[in-house]
Amino acid sequence: MANQRREAAIVGIHEWPKRVDKDVSSLQIKAASIHRALDDAGLQWSDVDALYDANDGEGGGGLGLSAYLNIRPTVIDTTQVGGSSYEFQAAHAMRDIAAGKANVAVLSYGSKAATQRIPIGTGGRGGGGSWQTNMEVPYGSTLISNYAMVAHRHMHEYGTTSEQLAEISVATRHHAMRNPEAVQAMKDLQFQGVQEISVADVLDSRMIADPLHLLECCMVSDGGGALVITSADVARGTKKPPVWLIGSGEATKYRTNDGDITVSAGAQSAPIAFGQAEVTPAEIDIAMIYDSFTITVAVCLEDLGFCKKGEVGDYVSGGRLRFDAEGGPALNTDGGGLSSNHPGMRGLFLLLESVRQLRGESTSQVPDAKLAVAHGNGGLLGGSHTGGTVILAAE
């Protein structure tokens, strides 16, 4: 780690506390979250010189959001690659700051997926007319069934079981029950039983798309947040210890005629990120991995190098992913998309909880946490998707 470069750091964060919130718009969530994240850092609205936005929802994007906020940035990035957009944007902010193009970068997200009752996982696929949709819309493959096809193939090739995948839901629920905002989220979204769950509870829950059960699927919530990334010079004067961005990697993957569906884009993005950071998966304390479904975490744990391809079933058994377990890493210590929030694109929250852990502010704090990985997966795990990996280090 001697030569590791520390040129950009996250210095301010805010997570929108409510998961069902009819009294706010998604743009208002973005603006208020930016205000609070800047306040968290001790920076001003007028300090912002770089704006990153996933071009989603009402009036977003570099064109609309700049005007709404009344910020005139010199760097504008509207990368939209699904749920991993924020890992990609953090990587770009690192690069832009290291190149001297910006000093104070802001990423924000706001969504009303719960209030607007958007059926993210169980809606039909979008309208036809493209080279891909024309080959897919007649078959009614929902988003959940696409991920489920990855699970079936993983089970076929490696003997992975639903019991093993359920360990991921059990660990994240354990963390959620320690997070008051996650507990309130589950109450507001009328979860049956806001309590710890067992492997048997997961297997007894309703099958949504074989082999994925209800308790293996993320919720659909409102939510959002913001984070502030600055240069090393600016970070020296902020209110809280900076959390350094020390590595990043980006990748895409998609259906091919002979592709292995059990391997995600993370197999490409993670080695690049770990290489740049000059650390190994064995050194990671906190694994914030996009838990759209249990299978997403399982595949990504393998692809990030925490265990070999095909061995994740044994790897996750015995409660290993809990924040208080030996052998780590601690998985999704905020409760994850499975049990805390999922407004459609969860990538921002992976970074926010990484920062809380590396500051010592998590509700499921790992003592002396030094290194975290945030890995976003956007799109369809069994189809076209993106993987964005970011490695973060405590001061």
Add this chain to the structure above:
Amino acid sequence: MPNRPMPEFPELDTQPFWDAAKRRELAYQTCSDCNEVVFYPRAHCTKCGSLDTTWHTSSGAGTVYTYSVVRQNRSPHFADLGAYAVAYVDLDEGFRMLTNVVGVDNPTTDVQVGMRVQVEFEDQEGGEYPIPVFRPA
């Protein structure tokens, strides 16, 4: 009769595939320069970039690569179907397509990874294109 959503046109890459479906043929392309199998349909070779591709008709015989059973789909086109199996099928000629496996009593128990299947063309209530689906061979 099923009433699946139809492909939408104009869409130049997939038009020949769906024209072939009207003739109850499962069409795919190969590269005239490097012999790569190109699928989904495109105007260029996905291996070498050549713009010279040739259309063929598949035997329609294949193997289930993986599958899922959809229990819940809010789209009205599928709401009345009950549980149905979506699958990736590997055709013997070397291309993989998203499809449905039909003709089984219980998709949860009767569809398996690795099972052999054969294409059939399913007429639709509300559209002009028969849809290629697969049933156990």
